[in-house]
Amino acid sequence: MKVPFRIMAGQEHKKPQWGVSYGELVWSEFVRNRVTALWLGFIVLLFLVAVFAPFLAGDKPFVIRIDGRLCFPLFRNLGASDYSVFLAAVVAVVQLLLIRRNRWRVDPSFRGSVFWRQMLISVSIVFTGIILLYIFIPRRLDATDYKQMVASGRATGAIFAPVPYGYGRTDLKAREQPPSTEHWLGTDDVGSDVLCRLIHGSRISLSVGFVAVGISTVIGVFVGAILGYFGGKVDFIGMRIVEIMMAIPVFFLIITIVAFFPRSLLNIMIIIGITSWTGDARFIRAEFFKLRNQDFVQAAVSLGLPLRSILFRHMLPNGIAPVLVNATFGIAGAIFIEAALSFLGFGVAPPTPSWGQMLSQGVSTTGRFLWWLTLFPGLAIFFTVLAYNLVGEALRDAIDPRLRESA
Amino acid sequence: MTTYIIRRLLLMIPTLLGITIMVFAISRAAPGDPFSLSMGPGAMLDAERAANVIEARRKLHGLDKPLPIQYLIWLRHVAALDFGYSIKHHRPVIDLIKERLPITLTLNIIAFVIVYAVSLPMGVLAAVRHRRFFDRASSVVLFVLWSLPVMWVGQMMIGYFCGPTFRQWFPPAGLSSNYADELAFFPWLWDRLWHLVLPVICLSYSGFAYLTKQVRAGMLDNLQADYVRTARAKGLSNWAVIFRHAFRNSIIPVITIMATLLPAMLGGSVIIERIFSIPGMGFLAFEAVTTRDYNVVMAVATIGGVMNLAGLLLGDIAYAMVDPRITFESAV
Numbered sequence: 001m002k003v004p005f006r007i008m009a010g011q012e013h014k015k016p017q018w019g020v021s022y023g024e025l026v027w028s029e030f031v032r033n034r035v036t037a038l039w040l041g042f043i044v045l046l047f048l049v050a051v052f053a054p055f056l057a058g059d060k061p062f063v064i065r066i067d068g069r070l071c072f073p074l075f076r077n078l079g080a081s082d083y084s085v086f087l088a089a090v091v092a093v094v095q096l097l098l099i100r101r102n103r104w105r106v107d108p109s110f111r112g113s114v115f116w117r118q119m120l121i122s123v124s125i126v127f128t129g130i131i132l133l134y135i136f137i138p139r140r141l142d143a144t145d146y147k148q149m150v151a152s153g154r155a156t157g158a159i160f161a162p163v164p165y166g167y168g169r170t171d172l173k174a175r176e177q178p179p180s181t182e183h184w185l186g187t188d189d190v191g192s193d194v195l196c197r198l199i200h201g202s203r204i205s206l207s208v209g210f211v212a213v214g215i216s217t218v219i220g221v222f223v224g225a226i227l228g229y230f231g232g233k234v235d236f237i238g239m240r241i242v243e244i245m246m247a248i249p250v251f252f253l254i255i256t257i258v259a260f261f262p263r264s265l266l267n268i269m270i271i272i273g274i275t276s277w278t279g280d281a282r283f284i285r286a287e288f289f290k291l292r293n294q295d296f297v298q299a300a301v302s303l304g305l306p307l308r309s310i311l312f313r314h315m316l317p318n319g320i321a322p323v324l325v326n327a328t329f330g331i332a333g334a335i336f337i338e339a340a341l342s343f344l345g346f347g348v349a350p351p352t353p354s355w356g357q358m359l360s361q362g363v364s365t366t367g368r369f370l371w372w373l374t375l376f377p378g379l380a381i382f383f384t385v386l387a388y389n390l391v392g393e394a395l396r397d398a399i400d401p402r403l404r405e406s407a
Numbered sequence: 408m409t410t411y412i413i414r415r416l417l418l419m420i421p422t423l424l425g426i427t428i429m430v431f432a433i434s435r436a437a438p439g440d441p442f443s444l445s446m447g448p449g450a451m452l453d454a455e456r457a458a459n460v461i462e463a464r465r466k467l468h469g470l471d472k473p474l475p476i477q478y479l480i481w482l483r484h485v486a487a488l489d490f491g492y493s494i495k496h497h498r499p500v501i502d503l504i505k506e507r508l509p510i511t512l513t514l515n516i517i518a519f520v521i522v523y524a525v526s527l528p529m530g531v532l533a534a535v536r537h538r539r540f541f542d543r544a545s546s547v548v549l550f551v552l553w554s555l556p557v558m559w560v561g562q563m564m565i566g567y568f569c570g571p572t573f574r575q576w577f578p579p580a581g582l583s584s585n586y587a588d589e590l591a592f593f594p595w596l597w598d599r600l601w602h603l604v605l606p607v608i609c610l611s612y613s614g615f616a617y618l619t620k621q622v623r624a625g626m627l628d629n630l631q632a633d634y635v636r637t638a639r640a641k642g643l644s645n646w647a648v649i650f651r652h653a654f655r656n657s658i659i660p661v662i663t664i665m666a667t668l669l670p671a672m673l674g675g676s677v678i679i680e681r682i683f684s685i686p687g688m689g690f691l692a693f694e695a696v697t698t699r700d701y702n703v704v705m706a707v708a709t710i711g712g713v714m715n716l717a718g719l720l721l722g723d724i725a726y727a728m729v730d731p732r733i734t735f736e737s738a739v
Contacts, residue, residue: 244425247719251674252692252711256430259696259704260437336556340678343558344693362562369566369573378559386554393550 021108029398036394039387046384050202051089054082057163057196061146064158073146074161080137084130085203091129095122112317165193167200168351176364179372186372188361194372197353198380204354205384208269208338209331215273217327220280225311227281228288235285245278254337258346265348268341272334279330280323287319321399328392332385339381355381408727415723419716426712427485430705431478490706495698500706503691508710510582511680511687515672517603518610522668526615527661530622531654534630545619553616557675561609561682568605578602580684606683610675614668621664625657659730666722673711 020028031037049056060073098118106114147164149155163184171191179186185194227238257271291297292315300314341347342356350357355377362374465471469480484491490500529549533542566572569579578584578601587598629635630653638648677689684690688707695703 240421244422247715248712249674249715252708255696256704256708369570374562381556389554
């Protein structure tokens with residue numbers, strides 16, 4: 001079904017007489033509390049750090065003059081993963097701007113469908129973009145020590161990032177050093193700068209959080225929609241499967257899978273995703289049970305719309321609210337699980353920085369307690385998890401005013 | 408009551424089968440073949456002979472049979488509690504589990520009792536002091552506790568309370584001191600408890616938030632109900648209204664939470680046992696995963712699932728027993 005785009009020409013600066021939509025209502029309720037707005041700001045800050053990580057910390061200078069020639073080593077050395085992050089960030093910002101624009105220009109009665117179509121386009125752009133970037137951008141290995149060049153006088157005019165160390169750098173002369181003016185948060189057991197690894201580690205945490213929750217939400221919504229819509233035997237059998245999934249202690253299941261399958265970031269995301277969809281499935285199922293007999297669904301059925309359209313275009317937007325709240329908590333949970341897995345040594349391979357793995361180095365192999373390697377990564381995990389939990393709580397209060405009354 | 412329990416047990420059977428199928432499927436879907444891995448360099452020279460040897464060994468271990476048959480064979484062994492041998496410990500897996508399970512259970516049960524002992528009064532008090540200082544302060548503190556990553560807390564505790572760098576108040580690892588066997592009963596008990604303090608704190612603190620919140624929500628609902636107003640109008644004391652009327656009604660949903668709290672704790676005990684080097688099930692699972700001790704991994708996952716189911720069942724039975732309104736015949 002094509003959705004007509006009704007552009008209100010010439011009315012850009014005057015808000016049309018549409019009243020307030022549900023999303024706007026929730027949003028205004030959400031930002032009314034200063035504390036939650038602050039924590040949302042913290043999450044935005046984390047995102048900025050993750051996106052601009054190579055510009056904040058790295059051992060390649062932005063600009064350097066070598067033998068009289070200007071070079072830009074930092075930009076030359078950006079890899080496929082960096083460009084993927086930039087692409088995702090740009091598309092996300094465009095998507096947010098589109099949502100803002102829709103609020104002014106698109107009639108509320110089909111604003112939802114416009115939004116979902118735009119989301120679909122954005123997600124597919126990001127996916128194809130990432131695949132293309134990984135195919136076409138070659139891996140570079142630039143082992144030039146630019147600081148050495150500056151020190152020896154061969155190069156001049158170098159501008160380094162605020163934290164001028166690479167996250168994979170090993171410097172055996174600077175092992176396990178406490179915080180100093182040179183290394184603001186100290187160094188780890190191979191001499192890497194902790195602050196630099198923290199900055200780059202935020203990428204792993206955030207990407208695991210979002211991708212894992214994306215996977216679990218898609219599975220959960222799909223299963224829950226089918227179970228809730230059909231009911232009866234389908235529901236009975238499906239719920240047994242959901243029960244089985246719930247009966248296995250999730251963390252045991254995760255480390256079982258980790259034991260048998262090769263460790264990579266993608267695998268960890270998928271594993272966390274496929275083990276944590278049961279909550280979403282149950283929420284959506286309960287919502288669909290309620291919605292199934294309502295008039296608009298019956299109307300959609302009697303119009304002969306395809307099942308896909310009934311389930312996901314007509315019913316889902318009315319039952320998505322608890323899933324959104326659950327997703328926010330899910331991100332916190334996924335970040336925690338990733339940190340726990342890395343802490344136990346089942347996470348990404350060592351040169352890639354991850355907060356949990358840094359935390360596990362807090363007690364060195366010789367039994368020394370390195371407080372800076374425990375405190376700072378732990379604080380990073382803690383504040384990130386806390387921020388998502390708080391935002392989830394505020395979102396739930398904003399979506400369900402009944403809960404707010406009693407809270 | 409008996410029929411109810413029997414019906415519940417029968418309903419558990421498909422779930423139990425599902426868990427075993429899942430564990431089996433994971434182990435068989437894993438890439439890599441244990442025999443070709445163990446063949447060594449000679450296999451490169453004589454490929455045909457190596458293939459024959461691998462084939463023979465597959466036959467010997469029953470891996471040439473179709474997957475459903477393999478599953479049934481495995482299931483028959485599991486039903487007889489035979490999980491095979493541990494590659495690392497060179498002992499039957501079931502012996503290891505018999506040794507480790509009580510430790511984890513003790514730890515979890517102590518933590519569990521503490522969670523309930525702290526959360527119930529706190530939840531009640533928070534509801535009674537609704538929107539006053541205690542309510543707000545406790546909700547903030549509990550929220551922070553809920554978000555604290557357990558591995559961080561554990562390691563900070565070891566670093567600051569158990570190490571030579573800062574304070575040396577608690578033992579950093581294990582269940583008892585080296586000389587524990589020579590101690591008399593009470594010093595021995597003291598030694599044991601002293602070792603358990605930090606792990607139990609780590610296991611229990613995140614449960615406080617969840618349970619307290621549930622108790623508080625239930626109490627708030629009930630304190631606003633008509634029957635509480637009637638009780639107050641009758642002239643009952645505040646204490647009697649809260650504990651004899653409102654509390655008894657709001658405790659019912661709290662019991663079912665038991666079922667969800669236990670598996671979370673079991674998962675958490677992997678991290679905690681690893682941090683504090685406690686030789687329990689979690690540590691066994693951790694070791695098995697790092698050494699690819701597949702039999703142990705499968706056994707721990709299966710037993711974890713079974714224990715989880717048992718917890719769910721206990722929760723349901725307790726629920727049915729506490730709430731007189733539930734009739735056993737109609738409840739499924």
